[in-house]
Amino acid sequence: SAVISQKPSRDICQRGTSLTIQCQVDSQVTMMFWYRQQPGQSLTLIATANQGSEATYESGFVIDKFPISRPNLTFSTLTVSNMSPEDSSIYLCSVTRNTGELFFGEGSRLTVL
């Protein structure tokens, strides 16, 4: 399995502010994936973060709103910019392994007031 640490685990933020979520993996990985899980909903992929190149965003998600950094093979950040209450969600970082599995961090629960 992979050990994935996310910070913060939860936060309460004011409308209009930005929050950066960190994801640290215990070994080097090519790609890291960022998901969003809105209250009562399933998981939706936001973007794929490759080391050394721009992130690839899924339909409905844009870089200005969710800028991503990937400075090395074990670390990534996701920023939720200019937050509104609709951004209240759990944000999850995940990675794959050669064993054909996808592993998730514990998530960062964000509440926007």
Next chain:
Amino acid sequence: DAKTTQPPSMDCAEGRAANLPCNHSTISGNEYVYWYRQIHSQGPQYIIHGLKNNETNEMASLIITEDRKSSTLILPHATLRDTAVYYCIVSFLISSGSARQLTFGSGTQLTVLP
């Protein structure tokens, strides 16, 4: 990825086997069946995956029908800690290249009753 159909909720008595069904009638020959679960407020946890043959690990067993159009996840002795949303996902073997195509449906809320 092929779509999957799961019942929205199920109950199971503690200590009994929990059998969670999943239909995936449009699965292709090279697609695997994956099961994940998500305990409230935690990240999803990998359970098991299989292609054709039945699979068993320390957490669960996966039974795939011969035509591969449906499968059943079996938790042999359910405990209260097994209460979670269980996701059945059909995908090519998950890799960095294929993970983008993963689709998490609504899953089955399993409630284990004391």
